[in-house]
Structure formats: C-alpha cells, structure tokens
Amino acid sequence: EVQLVESGGGLVQPGRSLKLSCAASGFTYSNYVMAWVRQAPTKGLEWVASISTGGGNTYYRDSVKGRFTISRDNAKNTLYLQIDSLRSEDTATYYCAKDRGLFFDYWGQGVMVTVSS
Amino acid sequence: DIQMTQSPPSLSASLGETVSIECRASEDIYSNLAWYQQKSGKSPQLLIYYASSLQDGVPSRFSGSGSGTQYSLKISGMQPEDEGVYYCLQGSKYPLTFGSGTKLEIK
Numbered sequence: 001e002v003q004l005v006e007s008g009g010g011l012v013q014p015g016r017s018l019k020l021s022c023a024a025s026g027f028t029y030s031n032y033v034m035a036w037v038r039q040a041p042t043k044g045l046e047w048v049a050s051i052s053t054g055g056g057n058t059y060y061r062d063s064v065k066g067r068f069t070i071s072r073d074n075a076k077n078t079l080y081l082q083i084d085s086l087r088s089e090d091t092a093t094y095y096c097a098k099d100r101g102l103f104f105d106y107w108g109q110g111v112m113v114t115v116s117s
Numbered sequence: 118d119i120q121m122t123q124s125p126p127s128l129s130a131s132l133g134e135t136v137s138i139e140c141r142a143s144e145d146i147y148s149n150l151a152w153y154q155q156k157s158g159k160s161p162q163l164l165i166y167y168a169s170s171l172q173d174g175v176p177s178r179f180s181g182s183g184s185g186t187q188y189s190l191k192i193s194g195m196q197p198e199d200e201g202v203y204y205c206l207q208g209s210k211y212p213l214t215f216g217s218g219t220k221l222e223i224k
Contacts, residue, residue, distance in 0.1 A: 047213040102208025103151035
C-alpha cells in the first residue's frame with residue numbers, strides 16, 4: 001500500500017525558515033518523480049515544485065523560486081521541501097504527491113504551515 | 118503558463134442525475150489532463166488521467182473525455198458520496214496548473 005506521510009509543519013514567523021519532510025513507502029520511491037502541492041485555506045490546489053527520480057532536475061512555480069528548495073534522499077525514501085523567507089501567502093496545507101506522468105496518483109494527508117507573527 | 122478555466126464554479130445535482138464539469142486550457146495540452154475529487158478536510162483523490170483513463174478503484178460512473186484544449190468530466194448518476202470539490206490538472210508542461218475547482222453538492 002502506497003503511503004506518503006508529511007511532517008515538519010507548524011506556526012512560523014514571517015522571514016523564518018521551515019523544512020518539510022515526506023516519508024514514502026509501499027512503492028519503489030527512487031523510480032518516481034515526486035512533487036509538492038499546496039492549498040491555502042479555503043482556496044484551490046497549487047503545484048509548488050517537482051523533482052526528478054535522481055534529484056538532478058528540479059522545477060518550481062515562479063512565486064517560490066529562490067525561496068523553496070525541493071530535494072530527496074532515495075536511500076531514506078524521503079522527500080523534502082526547504083522553505084526560506086516565509087511570507088504570509090505561504091500559509092497553506094502542503095501535500096507530498098507521487099507523480100505518475102505529470103499527474104499525481106497518490107497524495108499524503110498534508111501538513112499545515114502557518115506564517116504569522 | 119497554461120491557464121485552466123474550469124466551469125461551473127458550483128453545481129447542485131439530484132440523486133441519479135448526470136453531471137458534467139468542463140475544463141478549457143489556454144493552449145493544446147495533448148490529453149495530458151487529470152481529474153481529482155477532494156472531500157472536505159481530505160487529500161485529493163485521482164479519478165481520471167490522460168483525459169479518459171479511469172484510475173483503479175474509481176467507480177465506472179465517472180468518465181472523462183476531450184482533446185486539444187477542451188475536456189470534461191461526467192458523473193453518470195450522482196451519488197451522495199460524490200459530493201466534494203473537483204479539480205482538473207494539466208500535465209502538458211511545467212508549471213503544472215490546476216483548474217479553480219467545481220463544488221458539487223447533492224440537491
């Protein structure tokens with residue numbers, strides 16, 4: 001059974017940093033592109049970033065380029081999202097997702113990030 | 118960036134009614150379109166991928182169609198458990214973009 005379990009969220013002050021993790025199991029993690037998708041409270045879904053199987057290629061939405069870093073550890077079956085210079089507009093539930101061809105077939109339960117002073 | 122225009126924003130349907138949700142892309146996305154259902158407080162669930170392929174375990178009353186820039190999701194016979202918000206996602210190129218969502222309720 002595919003499982004994606006996010007962690008690392010919380011309440012953070014503007015300008016601070018946070019690192020989200022996603023522990024994957026139930027599939028051959030190193031064979032799949034992985035992604036982060038977020039959803040602000042009461043809003044729609046927004047793709048944030050994706051990373052290739054080996055980690056050598058990364059893709060970001062424009063609004064997070066330079067502040068967010070997606071990475072992966074294939075030995076630990078874990079996906080990461082480093083978020084720097086947090087802004088109020090980054091407040092959202094962040095989902096880890098398994099990519100099966102530029103669509104997502106499995107999602108984690110999500111982790112909440114709240115940016116507020 | 119490819120813009121995804123989804124309609125209608127909300128929909129109310131009776132039990133057993135057939136409903137359709139549309140997504141229009143700002144350019145050809147070559148059937149690289151997926152549909153998701155999100156129930157309140159839950160993660161999105163994949164329904165359809167590559168415009169018309171039904172994800173394993175999804176009831177056959179869900180179907181997808183379309184090509185080029187126009188796509189649709191059809192639910193043939195609304196059930197109470199179909200309430201939720203539906204999103205389309207284009208996977209033709211980065212940045213991946215979602216439609217704005219359609220809230221489906223039972224009448």
